[in-house]
Amino acid sequence: RKEVEQDPGPFNVPEGATVAFNCTYSNSASQSFFWYRQDCRKEPKLLMSVYSSGNEDGRFTAQLNRASQYISLLIRDSKLSDSATYLCVVLSYSNYQLIWGAGTKLIIKP
Amino acid sequence: DTGVSQDPRHKITKRGQNVTFRCDPISEHNRLYWYRQTLGQGPEFLTYFQNEAQLEKSRLLSDRFSAERPKGSFSTLEIQRTEQGDSAMYLCASSHEGGYTQYFGPGTRLTVL
Numbered sequence: 001r002k003e004v005e006q007d008p009g010p011f012n013v014p015e016g017a018t019v020a021f022n023c024t025y026s027n028s029a030s031q032s033f034f035w036y037r038q039d040c041r042k043e044p045k046l047l048m049s050v051y052s053s054g055n056e057d058g059r060f061t062a063q064l065n066r067a068s069q070y071i072s073l074l075i076r077d078s079k080l081s082d083s084a085t086y087l088c089v090v091l092s093y094s095n096y097q098l099i100w101g102a103g104t105k106l107i108i109k110p
Numbered sequence: 111d112t113g114v115s116q117d118p119r120h121k122i123t124k125r126g127q128n129v130t131f132r133c134d135p136i137s138e139h140n141r142l143y144w145y146r147q148t149l150g151q152g153p154e155f156l157t158y159f160q161n162e163a164q165l166e167k168s169r170l171l172s173d174r175f176s177a178e179r180p181k182g183s184f185s186t187l188e189i190q191r192t193e194q195g196d197s198a199m200y201l202c203a204s205s206h207e208g209g210y211t212q213y214f215g216p217g218t219r220l221t222v223l
Contacts, residue, residue: 004152008150032210034210034211041219042216042217043201043214043215043216043217044153044201044214045214046211046212046213049211087152087153089152091210097155097166098155098210098212099155100152100153100154101152102150102151102152103150103151103152
């Protein structure tokens with residue numbers, strides 16, 4: 001089993017819709033969580049950190065469920081420019097390394 | 111531009127040749143990371159430096175791979191006797207010590223023929 005698992009998609013979503021992704025992690029020692037965005041053939045860029053109480057940044061909302069060991073990303077009012085791969089990243093405090101999911105591909109259609 | 115830079119951006123080589131990539135981190139960052147990413151996968155950790163010290167290496171880093179950061183600034187990743195399986199995007203990232211946000215360079219795309 002992979003340490004961080006994501007549905008690879010693609011998620012095909014009409015512009016303006018709301019879309020949500022989940023990501024599960026296996027190491028209960030994980031303490032910090034992030035969502036990165038990666039455009040085709042480009043480097044990953046930090047989208048947002050995920051805080052225990054959940055957090056929002058504009059149209060993006062991240063949630064953490066420690067009991068079930070998953071994090072989620074919700075995108076409201078999706079834009080064409082949101083089309084990308086969204087990578088779930090978990091920091092393990094046991095070795096301070098970032099463990100990456102394989103990413104969920106999102107395609108926003110006009 | 112004060113972000114992370116990598117050189118070259120693309121490298122095509124024949125199997126068996128040696129290649130070397132360079133990464134220049136954000137200047138005030140003392141941690142530097144190397145990752146490898148193949149199509150449809152997330153980045154896989156290879157190694158990281160704190161200043162000039164190489165603190166951890168993944169088991170993915172075979173003896174054909176070596177990384178250096180001699181003065182604690184830029185880093186090089188060398189692959190000797192390249193194999194077709196080495197074809198991937200090699201990403202470099204940097205961060206502050208104690209900071210968990212990593213900033214990535216544009217990557218070096220390696221193709222081994």
